[in-house]
Amino acid sequence: MSTTYNPPKVWTWDDENGGQWASINRPTSGARFERDLSKGEHALQLYSLATPNGQKVxxxxxxxxxxxxxxxxxxxYAISISDSDQFSSGFVAVNPNxxxxxxMDYSEDEPVRVFESGHILLYLAEKFGHFLPSNHxxxxxxxxxxxWLQGSAPYLGGGFGHFYAYAPEKFEYPINRFTMETxxxxxxxxxxxxxxxxxxxxEYTIADIxxxxxxxxxxxxxxxNAAEFLDVESYPNVMRWAKLIAKRPGVERGRIxxxxxxxxWEMLADRHSASDIDSVLAKVPK
Incomplete structure (x- = not known):
């Protein structure tokens, strides 16, 4: 039996054919329900999840x-992607994507919204004058x-990660294609x-972050769960760098x-003060 896919003249959405995230993915944008976002006491309000893009910030x-x-x-504040929190009216007002x-930055004369993880890094680095050289x-x-990261990571995540770890079935062609690129x-x-x-x-910069x-x-x-599959030990400079960064206190704190x-000891849904992180890290096995 042939497994070749013959595309129709006009594509139509099949919500049953998308793997782990099929229940939330749709070919349309915009809010799906009304709900305001929570707001704390600080000028900077972050709505995120500890995926790689969330960890950056x-x-x-x-x-x-x-x-x-x-x-x-x-x-x-944790945004539960699996529960479609990112499609609330409040979240869409901050990030229409x-x-x-x-x-959200409330420290300016008018509130500023910032979306796309790379832009948030650049915005904060320029705002506070750290982790970005002044020399042109x-x-x-x-x-x-x-x-480079903003353009390359989708091949690692949406390409390799999806087909190797999350797709409903494993197919040789896409796994080989995105493994080669990774x-x-x-x-x-x-x-x-x-x-x-x-x-x-x-110098440690927002490029590393x-x-x-x-x-x-x-x-x-x-x-x-792909370190062995990718033979990561064959990239000694990346391994050395990755281990060095992982030991930074800011990384240990921010990643959770x-x-x-x-x-x-590595879970903190919402963060409002340094003590919130301290209390979680105190549970790390000795």
């Missing part, structure tokens, strides 16, 4: 706080890699990190914010 915020930027304190993370050439190189990306990072401490040199939650989590075995799965 909470890691940066925790790094900023540890760097002494008190104005970076924030409230973070219905994707986490989404940020050095800043440009950081932004090269920030935008390994090409890992090889690129390995070469870029040769002789460097961080992605662009000796953007890339680590995707590629660091994968090579450390924290995403897709808005996390609603896993061990009790």
């Amino acid at each position: 909470t890691i940066l915020l925790e790094e900023l706080l540890l760097a002494g930027v008190k104005e970076a304190d924030y409230d973070a 219905s994707k986490i993370p989404a940020l 050439a050095e800043k440009t190189e950081v932004l090269n890699w920030l935008f 390994k090409r990306q890992l090889d690129l990072l390995d070469k870029q990190l040769e002789g460097k401490t961080y992605i662009v040199g000796d 953007a890339i680590w939650p995707w590629y660091g989590n994968v090579v450390l075995g924290l995403a897709y 914010v808005n996390r609603t799965w896993g061990e009790e």
Whole structure:
């Protein structure tokens, strides 16, 4: 029996044919129901989930706080993607694209909404003057890699991650296609990190903060359960960098914010103060 797919003249939506997220994915945008977002006491209000894109922002915020930027304190509310929270009227007002993370900044004369994870990193780095060089050439190189990540991660997540870990069936062609691209990306990072401490040199920047939650989590075995399949040990510079970043206190703190799965010492659905994180990390097995 042939398994070849012959596309129809006009595509129609089949909500039963989409794998793990079929029940929430639709070919239309916009709010599906009315519900306001919660709002805490801080100027920065984050609505997110501890996926790689969500971790980018909470890691940066925790790094900023540890760097002494008190104005970076924030409230973070978990958005349950599986429950379609991202399609509430309140969330869509912050991000019309219905994707986490989404940020509201109430410190300006008029409230500012910021969406798309890479843009949130750039917005916060420029606002607070940290983790982004002031030198034009050095800043440009950081932004090269920030935008590289924004363009490359969908091949890792929506491509490799989906077909290897989440699709209802495993098919050789898409797995091979996206494995090849993922390994090409890992090889690129390995070469870029040769002789460097961080992605662009000796300085830790938003390029590292953007890339680590995707590629660091994968090579450390924290995403897709694919470290052996991808032969991650063959990328020694990426492994060294990933382990180095993972030990940073800001990363240890930021990666658990808005996390609603896993061990009790790595889950914090909502965050309103540093003590919220402290109380969770206190449960880490000794």
